[in-house]
Amino acid sequence: xxxxxxxxxxxxxxxxxxxxxxxxxxxxxxxxxxxxxxxxxxxxxxxxxxxxxxxxxxxxxxxxxxxxxxxxxxxxxxxxxxxxxxxxxxxxxxxxxxxxxxxxxxxxxxxxxxxxxxxxxxxxxxxxxxxxxxxxxxxxxxxxxxxxxxxxxxxxxxxxxxxxxxxxxxxxxxxxxxxxxxxxxxxxxxxxxxxxxxxxxxxxxxxxxxxxxxxxxxxxxxxxxxxxxxxxxxxxxxxxxxxxxxxxxxxxxxxxxxxxxxxxxxxxxxxxxxxxxxxxxxxxxxxxxxxxxxxxxxxxxxxxxxxxxxxxxxxxxxxxxxxxxxxxxxxxxxxxxxxxxxxxxxxxxxxxxxxxxxxxxxxxxx
Ligand SMILES: Cc1ncc(COP(=O)(O)O)c(C=O)c1O
Numbered sequence: 001x002x003x004x005x006x007x008x009x010x011x012x013x014x015x016x017x018x019x020x021x022x023x024x025x026x027x028x029x030x031x032x033x034x035x036x037x038x039x040x041x042x043x044x045x046x047x048x049x050x051x052x053x054x055x056x057x058x059x060x061x062x063x064x065x066x067x068x069x070x071x072x073x074x075x076x077x078x079x080x081x082x083x084x085x086x087x088x089x090x091x092x093x094x095x096x097x098x099x100x101x102x103x104x105x106x107x108x109x110x111x112x113x114x115x116x117x118x119x120x121x122x123x124x125x126x127x128x129x130x131x132x133x134x135x136x137x138x139x140x141x142x143x144x145x146x147x148x149x150x151x152x153x154x155x156x157x158x159x160x161x162x163x164x165x166x167x168x169x170x171x172x173x174x175x176x177x178x179x180x181x182x183x184x185x186x187x188x189x190x191x192x193x194x195x196x197x198x199x200x201x202x203x204x205x206x207x208x209x210x211x212x213x214x215x216x217x218x219x220x221x222x223x224x225x226x227x228x229x230x231x232x233x234x235x236x237x238x239x240x241x242x243x244x245x246x247x248x249x250x251x252x253x254x255x256x257x258x259x260x261x262x263x264x265x266x267x268x269x270x271x272x273x274x275x276x277x278x279x280x281x282x283x284x285x286x287x288x289x290x291x292x293x294x295x296x297x298x299x300x301x302x303x304x305x306x307x308x309x310x311x312x313x314x315x316x317x318x319x320x321x322x323x324x325x326x327x328x329x330x331x332x333x334x335x336x337x338x339x340x341x342x343x344x345x346x347x348x349x350x351x352x353x354x355x356x357x358x359x360x361x362x363x364x365x366x
Contacts (some may be wrong), residue, residue, distance in 0.1 A: 001307050001309055002308045002345045002350070002354050002357070002358065003309050003345060004283070004309045004310065004311055004343060004344075004346065004347075005180040005282075005283060005345070005346045006179070006180070006347045007180075008247060008349050009240075010243060011242060011243060012239035012242060013235075015239070016032065016235035016238055016239050017232055017235045017236060019235065020231050020232040020235050021232070025231045026230060026232045027231060027232075028228040028229070028230050028231065030230075030231025030234070031231070032232075032234040032237075032238055033228075033229060033230075033231050033234045035234070035238050036051055036190075036229075036234040036235075036237040036241070037050065039238060040190055040237070040241060043165075043241060043244065044165035044167060044168050044173075045164070045165060045168060046165075046168045046173070046192035046193060046194055047193065047194045047195070047196055047199060048192065048193050048196060048198075048199025048200070048202075048203075049190050049191065049192045050190070050191045050192075050199060050202045050206055051189070051190050051228070051229040051234060051237070052188070052189040052190065052191060052206060052228070052229060053188065053189065053227055053229050054176060054178065054187045054188060055083065055152075055154040055174060055175060055176025055177070055178065055181075055188075055189040056083045056086070056087060056189070057189055057206075058174035058176070058189035058190060058191040058227075059083065059124075059150070059152060059174045059189075060087040060090050060225075060227075061202055061205060061225070061227050062172040062174055062191055062202070063087055063088065063090075063091045063093070063122070064091055064205055064225070065191075065198055065202040065205060066121075066122065066148045066150070066171065066198070068088075068093050069092045069093060070093070071092075071093075071119060072092075072094070072122070073094045073096050073117060073119040073121065073327075074093050074094070074095055074096065074121060074122045074123070074124050075096045075097075075115055075116070075120060075123045075124065076088065076095050076096070076097065076123075076125075076126065077097065077098055077100050077106065077107045077125070077126050077128070077334070078097040078098070078100075078316045078317045078318040078328060078331060078334045079100045079105060079128060079314055079316060079333075079334045079338065080128060080152070081126075081154075081155075081314055082314075083152075083154075084124055084126055084152045085317050085323065088124070089322070093121065094326060094327075095317075095323065096115050096120070096326065096327050096328065097317065097323075097326060097327070097328035097329070097331070097334075098111050098112055098115055098328070098329050099111050099329055099330055099331050099333050099334050100333050100334055100337065101134075101333065102333050103274075104133075104272060104274060105129060105131065105285070105313070105337060105341070106126065106127055106128050106132070106133040107123075107126065107133045108333070109133065109134040109137035109138050109141065110137070111329050112138070112141050114329060115327070115328075115329050116145050116147075120145065120147060121147060121148065122147055122149065122150055123138055123141070123142055123147055123148075123149050123150075124149075124150045124151075124152060125138055125149070125151055125170070126154075126155070127151065127152065127159060127166050128155055128314070129155055129271070129283045129343070130156050130158070130159050130280040130281045130282040130283070131159065131271070131273070131274075131277065132156055132159050132160075132161040132166045132277055132279075133151075135149075135151075135161050135166075136162075138170075139170070142170075148170075148171045149169075149170030149171055150170055150172050150173070150174065151167045151170040151172070151174065152174055153165075153166040153167035153173045153174060153175050154174060154175055154176035154178075154181065154189075155181070155282045155283070156280060156282065157175050157181065157182045157183065157280065158247070158248040158282075159278055159279055159280040159282075160278040161277060162276045167192055168192060171193065171195065172191060172198060172202075173193070174189065174190070174191055174192075175190040175192070176189050177189060177190070177237060177240070181282070182244065182248070182251070182280065182282060182348075183240035183241060183244055184236075184240060185229070185233045185234070185236045185240065186233065186236065187233075188229050188233055188234075188237060189229075191206075204224070205225055205227075206224075206226075206227035206228060207224065207226070207228060208220060208224035208225065209221055209223070247348045248280055250348045250350075251280050251281055251282070251284075251346065251348065252280070254281070254346060254355060255271070255279070255281040255284055257352060257356075258270075258284050258344065258355055258358075258359065259271075261355065261356065261359035262286065262359055262362060262363075265362060265363055266291055266292065267288065267289045267290070267293070268287070268288065268289070268292060268362065269286060269287040270286060271284065271285055271286070281346065282346065283311075283343040283344075283346045284343070284344050284345075284346045285341055285343045285344065286341075286342055287340045287342075288340050288342060293365050296312060296339060296340050296341070296342055297312070299342060299362070300312065300342060302361065303358070303361060306357075306361050308344075308345060308357075308358055308361065309345060310342050310343060310344055311342070311343045312339075312341065312342060312343075313337050313338055313340075313341030313343070315338050316334045316335055318331060318334075344358060345358060
């Protein structure tokens with residue numbers, strides 16, 4: 001089976017994790033925790049990074065750090081993995097769903113303003129499958145209405161927007177190191193910000209708001225959370241980060257080969273890379289149009305029969321039971337894409353022969 005997206009472990013992971021075991025520094029403080037935060041902040045060029053136990057925790061921490069809560073509304077796309085939407089609910093706020101763009105599949109910035117009310121507190125763009133949302137437009141709207149912007153960059157680590165890493169343009173950016181992500185720690189996440197005060201607050205909230213008094217006792221000024229990542233997990237993150245540029249190059253090469261092999265297939269729409277964007281194509285994805293000879297689900301079944309794992313696009317979150325009553329704008333593109341989009345194998349370790357085989361099966365009409 002050619003899997004959809006599996007981790008790549010190729011260098012110091014064993015060594016750094018063994019060091020944690022050998023020295024007994026396995027828990028939530030330790031040099032790898034600090035190093036992972038520092039190295040990651042440097043890599044994406046953010047002032048502060050706060051490591052968390054997963055990407056969902058990073059998103060919840062972002063909302064709590066910005067004081068989003070009861071009575072607030074947060075504008076988010078419906079074509080997303082459900083995690084960012086759930087975190088809006090965790091903090092007691094309401095998700096308001098906006099449609100996505102037809103070509104990039106991310107939040108349509110031109111449809112945001114019509115959804116803004118006096119309750120709107122934040123915009124949460126999700127850079128789905130790797131392509132960044134239109135951050136210039138989003139930041140302009142945020143400034144006009146005095147809103148926060150939290151970037152869900154869990155799928156776009158390695159993508160650039162006008163030369164800047166996604167996640168560093170809004171007030172806070174969040175990443176995931178789940179097993180299928182560009183770099184992985186098994187499970188893990190990171191929050192980044194260029195606002196030092198927000199960074200300090202995020203770290204404080206994520207560590208149970210713990211202040212150690214002179215006599216060693218713990219004092220807690222407010223309710224905090226345990227969102228910490230253990231040292232043994234951060235050790236893996238440090239090793240993974242050492243290879244990130246190679247991983248990005250591999251993904252970009254896969255993207256180019258897929259595009260060149262599929263460009264003339266009738267009824268298949270390829271992913272785009274808008275001007276000023278470097279798209280990491282975390283999951284290389286295509287859209288199966290009506291004039292393709294199979295439906296999207298028939299293509300998924302055909303690929304599976306040939307030993308290839310693929311996946312439909314995310315189902316629209318505004319139609320999921322917990323969210324059916326939430327407010328949303330027109331959802332034409334989201335509802336079209338959920339039936340037509342398909343993610344193809346995108347592991348860093350995918351070979352050229354794998355991609356040729358996948359494209360051959362997509363091309364062959366049988
Ligand atoms: C768009 C998006 N947001 C958030 C998450 C949550 O990350 P995690 O699984 O690390 O909690 C994921 C993926 O897992 C995701 O794809």
